[in-house]
Every structure is written in structure tokens, then in C-alpha cells.
Amino acid sequence: MKVLVPVKRVLDYNVKPRVKADGTGVDLANVKMSMNPFDEIAIEEAVRLKEKGAATEVVVVTIGVPKAETDVLLTARAMGADRAILIATEDEVEPLAVAKLLQKVAEEEQPGLVILGKQAIDDDSNQTGQMLAALLGWSQGTFASKVELGGNGVKVTREVDGGLETVDLKLPAIVTTDLRLNEPRYATLPNIMKAKSKPVAKKTIADYGIDVAPRLKTLKVVEPGKRQAGIKVGSVDELVEKLKGLGVAK
Amino acid sequence: MKTLVWVEHDNKSVKDATLATVTAAAKLGEVHLLVAGAGCAAVADEAAKIAGVGKVHLADAAALEHALAENVAPLIVTLMDNHDAILFPATTTGKNIAPRVAALLDVMQISDILSVESADTFTRPIYAGNAIATVQTSDKKLVITVRGTAFDKAATSGGSGTVEPVSGSGDAGLSTFAGAEIAESTRPELTAAKVIVSGGRALQNSENFHAIIEPLADKLGAAVGASRAAVDAGYVPNDYQVGQTGKIVAPEVYIAVGISGAIQHLAGMKDSKTIIAINKDEDAPIFQVADIGLVGDLFKIVPELTEKL
Ligand SMILES: Cc1cc2nc3c(=O)[nH]c(=O)nc-3n(C[C@H](O)[C@H](O)[C@H](O)COP(=O)(O)OP(=O)(O)OC[C@H]3O[C@@H](n4cnc5c(N)ncnc54)[C@H](O)[C@@H]3O)c2cc1C
Ligand SMILES: Nc1ncnc2c1ncn2[C@@H]1O[C@H](COP(=O)(O)O)[C@@H](O)[C@H]1O
Secondary structure, eight states: OEEEEEOOEEEOTTSOOOBOTTSSSBOOTTSOEEEOHHHHHHHHHHHHHHHTTSOSEEEEEEEEOGGGGGTHHHHHHHHTOSEEEEEEOSSOOOHHHHHHHHHHHHHHHOOSEEEEESOOTTTOOOOHHHHHHHHHTOEEEEEEEEEEEETTEEEEEEEETTEEEEEEEESSEEEEEOTTSOOOOOOOHHHHHHHTTSOEEEEEGGGGTOOOOOSEEEEEEEOOOOOOOOEEESSHHHHHHHHHHTTSOO | OEEEEEOOBOSSSBOTHHHHHHHHHHTTSEEEEEEEESSOHHHHHHHTTSTTEEEEEEEEOGGGTTOOHHHHHHHHHHHGGGOSEEEEESSHHHHHHHHHHHHHHTOOOEEEESEEEETTEEEEEEGGGTEEEEEEEOOSSEEEEEOGGGSOOOOSSSOOOEEEEOOOOOOOSSEEEEEEEEOOOSSOOGGGOSEEEEEOGGGOSHHHIIIIIHHHHHHHTOEEEEOHHHHHTTSSOGGGBBSTTSBOOOOSEEEEESOOOOHHHHHHHTTOSEEEEEESOTTOGGGGTOSEEEESOHHHHHHHHHHHO
């Protein structure tokens, strides 16, 4: 069984986003970009399935800038993905259009499982996996904290608001990762060197004949209202007084 | 505009998250509700009383019991013939189903809205709430998830909606519910609590977390939350996590104990009315957003505070 892992190149999670003065978006010039953290978890899960013998091949795909080939797709291959597909574009592509492109890739590659991140930490959309499942007419196990393959299906434990929920999915299936699914390995230097010889297929959006025109227009992007740092109290007694003042303590 | 609101429930009663979603929907037009589940007629009756509600569509079928997206989405797509917008609370249930509906309708979902600017324009947080985008949609139908902390709750009484049964599309045969571990707690729910006491990595282990955080929460009648670090380390279950990728809360008072204040954590609580931080590092970023800070060792401070309350 083949596992397909879509990954997104995003502003590194350690970098504090800066809103551009002209209100058009967040400044991405000269800042560190990395793989979306949830997608590292997705690759790790796929590679572990391969190491256990449950998967035969791990293919990663990204829709993004050509530079992704030498950063996130290299990291992905160094972590254990066998090959990569780059669908190059300079434009931002919305989750619906990403899902449509991934549908085409899935139809070509015929994976048994597609593992995505639950959300990209830049747009915070949390949509693409569910949309892909809809377009393919496949089952979906979102926010996964455990994935167990067996027989014709996959059992997915999901992190839900009240706790945990388990669903049995028919294969092929879509899984999206939550933080506690696994701890992704580091891409070590020797593995990065070796990864350079693993293939990358270079495509463009035109190759797939999908209309990716955005449906949402961003009118402006602003900083949220800033909180003022408050005061520091010197003792527990003072804090007790404050809590009384707030009406939460008697 | 005719809107449909997904009613969040457990087949017994309406969950609070529904109420803010109703308020958001009312800004767009007429509000209809969808109660989908199994043996959930009582939920529909309760939902019909929510202020401002018109029709309540009740889809009562075994295949809908656990709100599996594969079974629920086709039902909603059918109902969208007669509605212009569907709104879900941005809960794990809403986030699971909404994009599946959006893709089937070929529309781009608008996630986690903070405000309704007009019938086609909304604000939403991006980059863990470090930026707020105003977006305008060109889609004919709207699929939206609503951030609960951004809208007032609709009143649970005063409405006189009519309940109308609709039939589901049956079982898609793609997935089955296998079980759940839902923690029963006597404490208020995190997203509905007036006061929250949250603990971080500094608590060191599960025993400390329970021994230090819970008595304080008990004294204040508070809900208990946690940072990702505390959840990852297994001090508390996953559903305690507050943050960008956990729960978004905005209580009257949020007390962060031994939490550094990473942007991903702040994303989930910085709209709280009053933030109190207890941390031994006076330079911890949490103090940049805290209204009231106390620098010191939580193992001394918190028991003393609990004692004195
Ligand atoms: C994709 C992604 C998503 C994430 N989503 C979330 C999320 O939703 N929610 C979230 O919380 N995090 C999230 N994180 C993690 C986040 O980046 C931080 O790692 C995490 O919030 C840190 O938790 P903490 O503050 O408990 O731990 P630390 O950062 O280790 O802070 C511990 C604090 O305790 C203080 N301390 C230590 N001992 C004592 C003592 N005895 N008395 C008083 N104070 C003491 C220290 O000074 C320190 O400030 C996410 C990260 C990623 C990459
Ligand atoms: N441009 C992209 N290229 C490849 N995968 C993507 C892209 N955008 C989103 N994804 C995948 O979809 C997941 C959820 O993203 P989102 O719906 O944008 O929050 C990510 O974690 C990725 O796995």
C-alpha cells in the first residue's frame, strides 16, 4: 500500500508573524520557512507504517514555490519519504483548490491512505483533508492521535472536544494528524545528503487542468488589538485582594 | 438570506457552542437549525426555544447518531438547496463536517469567523491570531465555522421554532463509530467557564498537577486547562489543551500557572477579560499579556493562595 503525504511550506512556528504595514498580509520576506509541524507528524506516521511493513512507499507532495524542492521536500525525503511531487506556483492556493489538485494526484498515485496535517499554521483553515475526502468519496479520520491499520480498514483514534473518539474507516482513507500522534524524527545531515538523490517530479498547476482561482478575496490584514501588560503584585495577599476585586473570590 | 445552523448536541441536550453560532447566523438573516442524530427529538424541542429560531430540521436516524461526517454531509448538501448559508460552531465536530460539506458544494469554507461585516464579508484569525484577515467570498453558498468566544450567546428561551422531520441519506458505508472516552467532570466546561485555572510544564507531573491546580480551581469554581507541554507530558488529557490547536477560551478570569506564554498558547486565551500569571521567570512572555502577575515559585504560591481564598 502506498501512502501519500501532502505537505505545506509555512512560516516557521518559532517566528513571530509580522503584519505588513500596507495591510496586505503577513511579511514573509527574509523569514525562516519550514514544513508545517502537523505535516512532519504525517510523514513520521507514514514512514513508521513503511518501517513496520504495512506500507510499501511514501510519496510526498507540495503545492507551493519552487524553492520547496530544496527545503521542505528535501526534509521530507530525509525523514524517509521515497519520492516527492512538486506542483510549482508562486500564488497562494486555497484549501479547496489544493484539495482538487490532491484529488488528481491521488487518482494518479492510487494510495491506500493519504495522511495530511489537521491544519496549516499559517491560514489555520483546517479544511484540506476533509475536502479531499469529500472529493474522492473516501472515509475520513481527522485529528488523529492513533492510527492502526488492519484487514481492509484503519482504526483511527481522534482527539475531540470531550476527549477521545475511535472510528473504523474503510480503505482507502484520509487521515489528518493531531499533535500527539507521534514525535517526528529529525532529518539528520547524512540523511539529508542521501535524500538529494531521491526523485522529485516537477509539475505545474496547468498539468492538472484545475481552476485554482481564489474564491475568497483578502480585503485587509491587520494586527489584533494589543493587550497592555498589566501590573505585578508582590505577594499572595495582594493577589487575593485582586481576585476579590474581580468578584471571583469572597 | 436563509441560514442553517448545525446544532451541536449529544443526542440529549443542546451544547452551548450552538448559541454563539445562532447569534452569528442571525446577522446574516433568517435562522433555521439542523438537529441530526439518533433519538434526539428532545434536542430539537430544546433547540426550537432558542431565541430567534425559525424552523428546526430534525434528522433522526441511526446512521447520524455519532455525527460521522461521511453520513451527515450528504444530508446537509440536500438541505442547502433551500438555504444560502450553513454555519457550524468551530468545535471538533463542526471542523470535521463543515469542509466536507463545502467541497461537495464546491465552495471555499470560511473558518473560525470573528465577525460578520456584511453578507459576504467576514473577519477571521490567521497565524494563530497574530493577524486578523477580512475576507470577502464570491461563492453562491456560504459554509462557515464560528469562533464561539467572538459572539454573544443567543438566549435559550423565547424562541418558538417549529420542528420539521427530514430524512437522512442513510449510511454511506465508509466509516463506523467504534467508541469514545469522554471524561465526565463535575467542573464547568472549558469553553463555557467564567474562570479557568491552567497549568503548564512547570507542574512536572500528573500528581503535582492534580494536587496543585485542582484545589485552586475548586475554590474558584473554575474549569481546568493546560498548555500543550502539560498535555504532551501526560499530566492531563488532550481535551484540556488551550491554544491555537486546542480550545479557544475567553473567560472572565484566566489564571496561567507555570505557563511560559508561547504564541500558540496565547492564541487560545488572549481574549480572556482578565489574565493572571504565576511564573518564577519575571521575563516570561506570559507577563506581556497578563493584567496581574505574580513572580515566584508556584509550589509555594498556589497552595498559599488556595489556603487564603
Ligand atoms: C504546531 C504547534 C501547535 C501548538 N499548539 C499549542 C496549543 O494549542 N497550546 C499550547 O499551549 N501550546 C501549543 N504549542 C506548544 C507551544 O509552542 C509551547 O511549547 C507550549 O505552550 C509550552 O508549554 P508551557 O508554557 O507549559 O511550557 P514551557 O514553555 O516549558 O514553560 C514553563 C514555564 O513554567 C515556568 N516555571 C517553571 N518552574 C516554575 C515554578 N516552580 N514556579 C513557577 N513557574 C515555573 C517557567 O519559567 C516557564 O515559563 C504548539 C506548538 C506547535 C509547534
Ligand atoms: N499547498 C499545499 N500543498 C500540500 N499540502 C497542503 C497544502 N496546503 C495544505 N495542505 C495539507 O492540508 C493540511 C491542512 O491545511 P489547511 O486546510 O490549509 O489548514 C496541511 O497540514 C497539509 O497536509
